[in-house]
Amino acid sequence: MEEVIILIVSIIAGIATYIVSNILNRGPVIASAIITLASGLMLPYFFPIIGDVLATAAACSSYAGMISVENALNPLEMAVISLLTGILFIAASSAYVGIGGRLGTIAAISCFAWLGFKKVFVGLDK
Amino acid sequence: MKIKKKSIYVFICSFVGVTLTWFINHKMGYGAVIANGLVGVMAATFLPNDLAGITYTSSFVGMSSLSVIPSFAAAFLGSIIVGIIFLITAEIYAGIGGKGGTTAALSTIITKTIINFFS
Numbered sequence: 413m414e415e416v417i418i419l420i421v422s423i424i425a426g427i428a429t430y431i432v433s434n435i436l437n438r439g440p441v442i443a444s445a446i447i448t449l450a451s452g453l454m455l456p457y458f459f460p461i462i463g464d465v466l467a468t469a470a471a472c473s474s475y476a477g478m479i480s481v482e483n484a485l486n487p488l489e490m491a492v493i494s495l496l497t498g499i500l501f502i503a504a505s506s507a508y509v510g511i512g513g514r515l516g517t518i519a520a521i522s523c524f525a526w527l528g529f530k531k532v533f534v535g536l537d538k
Numbered sequence: 539m540k541i542k543k544k545s546i547y548v549f550i551c552s553f554v555g556v557t558l559t560w561f562i563n564h565k566m567g568y569g570a571v572i573a574n575g576l577v578g579v580m581a582a583t584f585l586p587n588d589l590a591g592i593t594y595t596s597s598f599v600g601m602s603s604l605s606v607i608p609s610f611a612a613a614f615l616g617s618i619i620v621g622i623i624f625l626i627t628a629e630i631y632a633g634i635g636g637k638g639g640t641t642a643a644l645s646t647i648i649t650k651t652i653i654n655f656f657s
Contacts, residue, residue, distance in 0.1 A: 445576075451571065452572035464569070510606045512606070512643070513599065
């Protein structure tokens with residue numbers, strides 16, 4: 413059940429960052445920072461047991477949401493990238509813990525995975 | 539050798555990003571996520587876009603645990619390294635989400651290696 417909540421939070425955080433950054437044109441830094449800050453403040457309050465993990469997952473997904481509109485054309489693509497980020501976050505939960513930039517690296521791997529997928533299936537790239 | 543003005547700004551932003559995040563994270567005890575979010579919001583509010591991006595990227599280094607970046611001096615060293623790596627890799631993979639985090643992870647690992655070497 414915890415994994416499902418992590419995936420849902422990841423998708424919401426990723427799409428929210430993408431919308432603020434690319435659709436509302438506020439820029440990737442403020443978009444990611446606001447979503448990260450909001451999730452860090454709210455999720456531990458609403459989910460006392462797993463709130464910290466959810467906030468970290470949301471931050472991770474928000475870093476993926478900093479992707480440019482040329483690389484993720486719409487929020488649906490961002491949802492897929494966010495889902496990938498959530499899955500990788502769960503899978504890599506014990507890897508390099510405490511290293512600053514670990515979450516961003518997970519986000520980058522997700523973005524590259526999606527871009528690679530689009531490149532293989534060329535039709536999706538147009 | 540002439541030092542570009544932008545390079546100085548990059549190092550100042552790196553220093554502020556890493557040390558401020560580290561301070562909010564460990565000394566004030568708010569945790570890595572809130573520290574990163576706060577520094578990011580402040581950077582995006584008060585700085586132009588490119589410098590805000592550098593500060594936010596540097597902030598990821600400050601999210602490290604105390605076992606990785608144990609002191610303010612280590613955070614300072616991390617800020618120099620992330621500044622150098624940012625200057626070298628600024629053009630690579632721009633527009634990919636997580637590029638800053640990957641830069642920060644590399645910087646953190648180099649910083650940790652240097653600290654381990656001298657301890």
